[in-house]
Structures are given as C-alpha cells and as structure tokens.
Amino acid sequence: MPETRDMSVKTRLRWEHEDGTLCVAGHTADLICAEGGGPVRQRPENRPPVWPTLAALVDWLNTANGSGERETSLRLLKLVEEAGEVASAYAGAVGQNPRKGRTHTYKDVADELCDVALTALVALHSFVPDPEGHFAARLAHVSARVGVQASTEETP
Template sequence: MSAILLPVAARIAAALDTANGVSEHEIAMRLMKVTEEAGEASAAYIGMTGQNPRKNITHTTADVADELCDVIIAATVALHAFTDTPGPDLTAKLDTVARRLNATHL
C-alpha cells in the first residue's frame, strides 16, 4: 500500500470536515461515497467486458484499476470518520487477515 494513502486521506477528510462539517449526514455521505465508487468500478468492468451490447467495449483494465483506486481512497477517507486511529486500525486488520491467510496455507 502506498505510504501516502493515509496522510492524503487524512487531508481529504480534514478538507471535507471544514467544507461540510461532521454531522451524521456528512458521515453517512462519506460511507455512501465508498458504494458509489464501487459502482463505478463495476461499471468500468462491465464496459471492459462489453456486457452492454449497445455500448460494446468502453473501458480497459486500466480504467477498472483506476476506479478500484478510487474505492480504496474513498474507504480510507470514510475510515477517518469512524476512528481516531485509522493507521493502526488498518494495520491491525491487515495483520489479522495475514494471520488468517497464513493459517490456511494459501
């Protein structure tokens, strides 16, 4: 993971706090942004595979990757609204997943 993800996400979260406040509605909007970005990643995949016969192939693997990056950024920004320690929380989660992966010998 990029070393700049958390600091940039913190800056985005701070800018959103300043511009929009930190009401329950605003926090919900940040969470919904993750879903919006995931939808865009799905749409890019549909476009990459040509699943819409009317449109044919409209996206590339790079487009899907770009949208997935947007999902990661949006999720990291949203994470800042739910914890004061996003870095350690993310690291702990990754450690848990890594231990589970190691236990399954994959």
C-alpha cells in the first residue's frame, strides 16, 4: 500500500509528535510525520471518553436491532469476524502472500485490534449491568495474578 498523506484539517489538528508538539504536516499510513517529525499520536484531549462512547454505541445498536438472543449471538459472531480481520491485516502487512504482496500496514493491524477490543466491550454490555466495573475488576484480577500493578503517580 502506498504511503498516504491525510490532509484533512480536522484530522491534522488531532495529531502530535512524541514530544507533544502539534503535527501540522499530516502523516503516513504508518503514522509517521510526513515532514520528518517521527511517530505521531492522537492528542489526548481529542480522545473520546471510552465507556460513555461504548454505551452510546450499544444504545444505537439496541435501537436499530433490538437486544434479543439473536442480536446477542450476532454481536459475539462479530468478534470472530473482527479477529479474522486482524489476521488478514497482519498477513497483508508482512506480505505473506507472494501473489498479493504488501496490502496492509501496521496501522491497519492496530485498527483491527481496536475493532476486536471495542466489539468485545460492546458485547460485554449484553451480559453484565456494569460493564466498566466488570472490566476493571477483571483487569485487576488478571494483573494481580501475575503481580503487576499500574502506578497512578504522575511521571514528570
């Protein structure tokens, strides 16, 4: 896939270099500054609030499709579909199929991994009344099992 440059003003304003300076140059498909500023990332203040946004997505889906057993099953199936897209994007990013060559980037793989995560979190809403709390408790459980604990201290 050729390197593409995202020139939309809206998107441009949402990206910064690793040192926190605004990237106004646009970026390549692999999220590298088009003018040599190195890797870029989305500015934290532009990130949507994760759980309220997921709740809004669930409301939107419930309104359109209902929330019966069939719909719940399809949301679980969607997880399998998205997992397949991760595999496909990775194979395409490393050019595993000689006939096709490189058809994807690592950004595509990252996007698909995000799709898996958000699809799982949407489906989680069908099974527990407090998905955010349930996820936090599960994360604490898994991390405690291996003795890992994130520090909440600010690093300068």
